[in-house]
Amino acid sequence: MQITQSIYQIGVHDTQIDLFEGQFPVPDGMSYHSYLILDEKITVIDSVEISFSNEWLSHIKKLIGDKKPDYLIIQHMEPDHSGSIMHFMNLYPECTIAASQLAFTMMKNMFHTDFSNRRLILKNQNNLNLGNHCLHFFCAPFVHWPEVMMSYESTQQILFSADAFGSFGCTSSLDNWKNEARRYYFNIVGKYGVQVQQILNQLSTVEIQMICPLHGPILETQLSYYVHLYDKWSSYQPEQSGVTITYTSFYGNTKQAVLLLKNYLQKKGIQNISFIDLVRDDLSYAVSESFKNSHLILASPTYNGTCSAAMKNFLHHLTDRNFSNHTISLIENSTWSPMSIKSMKNILSMCKNIHYTNSTVQITSVIDSNTLNQIQQLADEIILSLQST
Ligand SMILES: [Fe+2]
Numbered sequence: 001m002q003i004t005q006s007i008y009q010i011g012v013h014d015t016q017i018d019l020f021e022g023q024f025p026v027p028d029g030m031s032y033h034s035y036l037i038l039d040e041k042i043t044v045i046d047s048v049e050i051s052f053s054n055e056w057l058s059h060i061k062k063l064i065g066d067k068k069p070d071y072l073i074i075q076h077m078e079p080d081h082s083g084s085i086m087h088f089m090n091l092y093p094e095c096t097i098a099a100s101q102l103a104f105t106m107m108k109n110m111f112h113t114d115f116s117n118r119r120l121i122l123k124n125q126n127n128l129n130l131g132n133h134c135l136h137f138f139c140a141p142f143v144h145w146p147e148v149m150m151s152y153e154s155t156q157q158i159l160f161s162a163d164a165f166g167s168f169g170c171t172s173s174l175d176n177w178k179n180e181a182r183r184y185y186f187n188i189v190g191k192y193g194v195q196v197q198q199i200l201n202q203l204s205t206v207e208i209q210m211i212c213p214l215h216g217p218i219l220e221t222q223l224s225y226y227v228h229l230y231d232k233w234s235s236y237q238p239e240q241s242g243v244t245i246t247y248t249s250f251y252g253n254t255k256q257a258v259l260l261l262k263n264y265l266q267k268k269g270i271q272n273i274s275f276i277d278l279v280r281d282d283l284s285y286a287v288s289e290s291f292k293n294s295h296l297i298l299a300s301p302t303y304n305g306t307c308s309a310a311m312k313n314f315l316h317h318l319t320d321r322n323f324s325n326h327t328i329s330l331i332e333n334s335t336w337s338p339m340s341i342k343s344m345k346n347i348l349s350m351c352k353n354i355h356y357t358n359s360t361v362q363i364t365s366v367i368d369s370n371t372l373n374q375i376q377q378l379a380d381e382i383i384l385s386l387q388s389t
């Protein structure tokens with residue numbers, strides 16, 4: 001795909017993959033992008049996952065014929081991008097490979113060579129002149145691995161942003177970008193908000209006309225909107241006023257309580273509600289929706305003297321990603337000794353700036369008039385709180 005007169009997106013679409021990183025469902029597949037700059041120095045930015053080596057190399061061949069690339073820039077060593085480096089370097093033995101020092105250390109570990117006789121070590125703020133184009137490099141440690149660099153092409157003001165601004169899916173359409181980029185961001189990069197803030201600060205010093213990530217659509221318009229979203233996500237601020245209801249239910253009684261709560265909220269005009277069964281729905285969606293909405297409701301039966309295993313697992317997914325700045329409401333169910341609320345709060349105790357609603361709901365086996373009152377009281381408190389966010 002030609003993206004400017006002299007720059008091409010030469011990556012591949014993986015339509016067969018079911019789980020990205022072996023863990024996140026990708027119902028619309030996954031793209032692994034790579035870029036080629038046709039200039040006095042022919043330059044390729046990043047490679048693709050190893051099973052797509054031949055397809056990727058054929059894209060290069062189609063554009064440059066018998067010419068040889070001068071540079072292979074490696075921004076990120078995760079195998080979805082580094083998998084085809086050896087094939088490329090064997091095919092083009094005179095090519096210089098350019099990357100951060102840490103990326104070369106990772107190459108030595110992965111490929112048993114760090115290309116010491118044909119490499120260029122890049123440092124933060126280094127430039128590389130290609131003829132008409134000039135690449136300027138920004139170190140972006142932990143966005144998403146420590147070796148990551150981003151490349152900024154200064155004549156056309158194009159940012160090659162590595163994993164940042166990437167999304168799940170193969171489409172070039174932006175229709176569902178926000179949902180799939182958010183799910184990608186929080187699940188994969190979410191822990192590293194501080195580092196994302198740092199690179200956003202560095203990038204604010206340059207004009208950007210186009211963002212070329214390693215996954216998902218290229219961003220060409222409304223760039224301030226996408227940067228604003230990334231700023232919000234990486235500062236752990238909720239994206240919108242809304243409610244995420246997450247629950248586990250053994251015999252349907254806890255589910256009945258959260259359904260009653262959801263219906264009451266909807267009747268009162270609350271529209272932004274996500275409703276998630278932590279056993280049946282994939283956790284990557286639960287994580288993404290929880291960061292998105294300002295309010296999170298956690299409902300779990302007591303099990304083995306604590307909350308349910310699925311709830312525990314979900315809460316650890318949140319705390320691992322520095323979940324903070326949210327309002328939380330707790331619902332528990334027990335037949336003899338209620339322990340869910342205590343154990344959920346205990347796991348969340350490490351989160352910063354968490355506010356708990358005064359109201360909770362405590363179900364004793366089944367919903368009764370007392371539970372109904374508690375649900376209504378909680379809903380009213382949430383509505384008031386939403387109105388003030
Ligand atoms: Fe990555």
Ligand SMILES: [Fe+2]
Pocket residue numbers: 078080081163214215
């Ligand atoms: Fe990636």
